[in-house]
Amino acid sequence: MEDKLKVKCPFCGYEMPIYFDKESKCRGVFVFCKGRKCKKKFEIIINENKVR
Numbered sequence: 001m002e003d004k005l006k007v008k009c010p011f012c013g014y015e016m017p018i019y020f021d022k023e024s025k026c027r028g029v030f031v032f033c034k035g036r037k038c039k040k041k042f043e044i045i046i047n048e049n050k051v052r
């Protein structure tokens, strides 16, 4: 998994146990942060706001 990137919570920066590679695209997927004091829901957006 060394070449994979981790999804980070935009609120607290917690690294979620969710991995993606640089070619992936994602939006509309929601998770709850697993950070102990955070627990916020956020959308996983990967490579959807970049111009290619």
Ligand SMILES: [Zn+2]
Pocket: 009, 010, 011, 012, 013, 014, 033, 034, 035, 038, 039, 040
């Ligand atoms: Zn968080």
